[in-house]
Amino acid sequence: MRLLPKQENAILASPMVLFLLVLLGFPVVLSIIYGFSEASFESLMSPKFIGLENFRLVLQDSSFWDAGWFSLRFGVITALLECVLGLFLAVYLAPLIRKHGWMVAVLIIPMIVAPAMIGLMYRLVLHEFAGPIPYYFYEWFGWSPSFLSTGMVFQTIVVAETLQWTPFAFLLFLTAYQAIPNDIREAASVDGTRPWRMFWKIEFPQMLPTLFVAGFIRFIDGFRVFDNIYTLVGAGPGGSTTSMSIYIYETFLRRGEIGKAMAAAILLFIVAFAILAMGQRLMRRAQ
Amino acid sequence: MKLHQILRWIVFVIAALVMNFPVLATFITALKSPAEISRNPSLAIQSPTLENFMTVLTVSDRLNVYHYLWNSLSAALIGSILPIIVAFPIAWAMARRGYGRNILFPLIVNLRALPLVIFAVPLYLMFSVVNLLDTQIGLGLVLAIVNLPLALMLLVNAVSEIPIELEEAARMDGARLPRLIGRIVLPLCRPAFITTFVFGFITAWNEFLFGLILTTQNAVPMTVGASFFFATSGGGVQWGVAAAVMIVAALPPLLLGLIMYRKITGSMVSGAVKG
Numbered sequence: 001m002r003l004l005p006k007q008e009n010a011i012l013a014s015p016m017v018l019f020l021l022v023l024l025g026f027p028v029v030l031s032i033i034y035g036f037s038e039a040s041f042e043s044l045m046s047p048k049f050i051g052l053e054n055f056r057l058v059l060q061d062s063s064f065w066d067a068g069w070f071s072l073r074f075g076v077i078t079a080l081l082e083c084v085l086g087l088f089l090a091v092y093l094a095p096l097i098r099k100h101g102w103m104v105a106v107l108i109i110p111m112i113v114a115p116a117m118i119g120l121m122y123r124l125v126l127h128e129f130a131g132p133i134p135y136y137f138y139e140w141f142g143w144s145p146s147f148l149s150t151g152m153v154f155q156t157i158v159v160a161e162t163l164q165w166t167p168f169a170f171l172l173f174l175t176a177y178q179a180i181p182n183d184i185r186e187a188a189s190v191d192g193t194r195p196w197r198m199f200w201k202i203e204f205p206q207m208l209p210t211l212f213v214a215g216f217i218r219f220i221d222g223f224r225v226f227d228n229i230y231t232l233v234g235a236g237p238g239g240s241t242t243s244m245s246i247y248i249y250e251t252f253l254r255r256g257e258i259g260k261a262m263a264a265a266i267l268l269f270i271v272a273f274a275i276l277a278m279g280q281r282l283m284r285r286a287q
Numbered sequence: 288m289k290l291h292q293i294l295r296w297i298v299f300v301i302a303a304l305v306m307n308f309p310v311l312a313t314f315i316t317a318l319k320s321p322a323e324i325s326r327n328p329s330l331a332i333q334s335p336t337l338e339n340f341m342t343v344l345t346v347s348d349r350l351n352v353y354h355y356l357w358n359s360l361s362a363a364l365i366g367s368i369l370p371i372i373v374a375f376p377i378a379w380a381m382a383r384r385g386y387g388r389n390i391l392f393p394l395i396v397n398l399r400a401l402p403l404v405i406f407a408v409p410l411y412l413m414f415s416v417v418n419l420l421d422t423q424i425g426l427g428l429v430l431a432i433v434n435l436p437l438a439l440m441l442l443v444n445a446v447s448e449i450p451i452e453l454e455e456a457a458r459m460d461g462a463r464l465p466r467l468i469g470r471i472v473l474p475l476c477r478p479a480f481i482t483t484f485v486f487g488f489i490t491a492w493n494e495f496l497f498g499l500i501l502t503t504q505n506a507v508p509m510t511v512g513a514s515f516f517f518a519t520s521g522g523g524v525q526w527g528v529a530a531a532v533m534i535v536a537a538l539p540p541l542l543l544g545l546i547m548y549r550k551i552t553g554s555m556v557s558g559a560v561k562g
Contacts, residue, residue, distance in 0.1 A: 008464055009386045012376035016435075019373045020395075023432050027409030034412065044415065089302055096295045105548040106303045112544035112551075113310060113537045114493030116510045120533055121309035123517060124316060130526040132312050135328040163306050168555070175556045210560075217400075217559055224402035227495040231514050245404040245496070252408050253500065265405045272401050 035262040047259070054263035063239065064264060067247035068271075074158065074243060075222035081162045083215050086169025087207075091199065094177050108171060110164045118164050119231030126156070150237040157229050157241060161222065169214045176210035177203065209283070216279045224272075244268055310537070317530035324526050339531035350528075352535060355512035359492055359539075361423040362508055366430025366494075367487030370438035371480055373431075378442035379468055383454075392439070399436035406432065407500045414501060423506045429497045434487040437558050441486075444557060445479030446472060482550040489540040489551070509536040 003011070035054060037047030058064050089107070097103050110118070125131045126147045137144035147156045180203055188202050226245035235242045235250060242250070248268065252261035304311070316324060318335040327333060343352050380386035410429055411420070419425030449472060457471050498508040513536045516529040544551055 003464075005384065009380045009384060012380040013387065013391075015373040016377045016439075019369075019431075019435075023410075023428060024398075024406070026413050027406060030409040030412050034409070044412070089298070093295060093299055093302075096292075096299060103299060103303075104552060105545055107299075107306065108548065108552060109310065109541065109545070110306050111555075112489060112493075112540050114495060114510050114540070116493070116495035117513065117533055117537050118309055120514060120517060120529075121313045124526055124530060124533075125309050125312045127526070130316070130324050130328055130524075132315075132328050132330050139329075160309075163308070166306065171552055172556060172559055213559055220400045224404070226402075226404060227510075230499075231495070231517075245402050248404045248408065249496075249500070252411075258408070258412075261408050265408055268402060269405050272405075273397075276397055276400050 031262055031266060034259055035266050037259050039258045041256045041258070044258070050259070054259040055267070057260050058264045058267060061260075063242065064247060066239075067242045067244045070242060071223045071225070071244040074154075074161070074225060075219045077158055078161045078165070078222040079215050079218035081158070082166045082169045082218050083211060085162070085166045086171075086214065087173050087211070089166070089170045090173035090177055091203070094174060097174065098178075104171070104174070108167045111167050113164075115164065115227040116231045118160065119228035122156075122160050122228075122232050148233055148237070150240055153233055153236050153241055157232065160228060160232065161225065164228070165218060165221065169218060172210050172214045173207060176207045180206045212283050216283065220272075220275070220279075223275075313530045313533050316526060317534050319527055321525065321527050339527040340535075342528050343531045343535055350516075352509075352512070352532065355507060355509040356535075356539075358423055358426075358502075358506050358512075359509040362426040362430055362498075362506070363488050363491035365424065365427025366434055366491035367484050369427070369431040370435045370487060371442070371483055374435060374439040374442050375473075375476070375480075376468070378439060379446050379472060381439075382443045382446035383451075392443070395436050395439055397436075398432075403433065403496050407496060410497075411500055419501075421502045421504060421506050426497060426501055426506055426508065427491075429501065430491040430494055433494060433497075434490055437490075437554070438483045438487060440558055441479055441483045441554055442476065445476045449475050482547075482554050485543055485547045486551060486554050489544055492540045512536075 034047055036049060036051060038050045039047040125133050128134050134144040145152055184202060185198065188198055224245055225243050229241050229243060230246060233241050235246055248261050248264050251257050251264060312330060315330055315332055317339050319332055320334065320336050320338055323333060346353065381388060381392055414420045414425050453471055454467060457467050493510065495510045498511040502508065502511065513532050516532050517524055
């Protein structure tokens with residue numbers, strides 16, 4: 001018996017489709033049920049339908065909006081810093097890297113370490129008695145900022161995130177930079193174009209699509225941040241570092257408000273999907 | 288020219304030191320004795336010792352690092368191999384016949400960008416119904432979802448790069464689809480399987496949120512287990528031991544990643560640009 005191509009396709013697709021139906025389809029159904037119900041860990045198996053009440057609770061919760069604002073700021077600021085630093089490192093170090101490929105390996109180490117571990121490591125590094133950073137501040141300046149206090153914690157986690165993920169932007173820019181055809185550069189240098197002008201007029205425009213891609217990916221990753229902030233400071237002093245992901249986690253596991261957490265997750269899904277669709281449309285236009 | 292070259296080296300060294308600072312400082316602290324940590328928090332270590340690593344690698348009631356390592360290993364293996372198995376057949380149909388190109392492929396690729404916490408809550412509820420909470424299999428299955436999008440992208444790429452003439456020649460010889468895929472396509476995709484596996488393994492090993500929510504005791508992975516050492520249970524944190532635990536926890540993905548860094552960087556870039 002010979003199968004039709006259509007039947008063959010269905011068979012080839014079935015493992016993945018089944019996998020997704022079970023592991024994502026089921027949770028989607030649960031999300032919808034619990035999003036519209038009242039439930040706690042005690043009454044987990046008997047959710048009570050309450051309509052849109054959970055969504056009203058979430059939208060009226062000022063911490064929800066604070067978390068959204070935090071994630072947005074964190075995503076935008078870290079994405080910008082990472083792109084600027086990554087672009088600089090890629091372009092400035094490219095001539096050196098052409099001869100010494102191993103340098104790339106050294107610079108991408110932070111990305112291979114778990115963000116949760118990086119968060120924990122900063123707890124040690126910034127600790128007022130055991131940490132080297134406060135030690136050197138005292139040694140050199142006779143004074144040390146309290147990095148995890150309400151006033152400074154945001155800057156601290158922005159720096160931690162930026163230092164871990166600049167390598168990602170660096171890697172994308174390096175690849176894009178190396179892909180610029182050399183005859184473009186040669187033609188320009190025959191015309192006597194100086195390096196600085198060469199970068200802005202010729203190389204930078206070639207790398208613009210990559211800039212959008214890197215910025216967008218880093219923004220998305222910054223927006224959904226959880227691991228490193230959670231292991232470094234948790235929700236932070238006075239909840240000041242509650243990102244959207246941390247908000248949902250705390251609503252769910254700490255406070256046991258399952259319906260409310262689920263409603264917040266559904267809202268986050270809608271927002272994230274809208275941002276994704278918009279970003280992809282913009283990128284397609286840019287290309 | 289010479290000056291520029293020196294400046295570039297200086298920039299590289301500074302960037303490498305600053306970006307790797309937490310890892311370096313943790314490593315140095317792990318080599319200090321408790322007495323030295325309280326006396327000398329600087330990076331200039333006076334008398335290096337392996338004492339902390341010995342404590343970590345010795346099983347005691349308070350601490351069994353092998354338990355966490357085993358949990359991470361088994362969950363990460365499931366989470367990195369399963370996506371390859373389920374994605375490979377459909378990757379061929381997508382690459383060669385454009386199957387699911389308009390809806391299924393973009394849908395799955397976009398999953399990658401969603402905040403994981405969205406799945407965490409419903410998966411917790413589902414797992415409590417089917418008794419998969421706090422099991423390595425349960426955690427492994429979830430990590431497989433996390434890795435599926437990139438696995439699919441890399442495999443679709445790999446199949447489309449195989450010269451179609453090879454497949455056509457096999458068809459001329461009368462090979463049917465199962466034979467064609469099993470004998471021609473599968474062996475040629477081996478490098479892509481390795482890349483996908485390594486990348487997926489590192490991602491799975493480093494995952495934290497699902498481990499935190501879906502496990503409590505039996506299946507706690509290394510990332511979550513390491514954070515327990517910072518829970519101050521009387522007497523404060525033992526910084527040397529905690530630092531050694533973090534190094535042990537970070538080492539497997541680090542070694543794998545450094546050995547295979549060319550493949551890792553390649554798949555990161557293609558994953559980013561094609562998505």
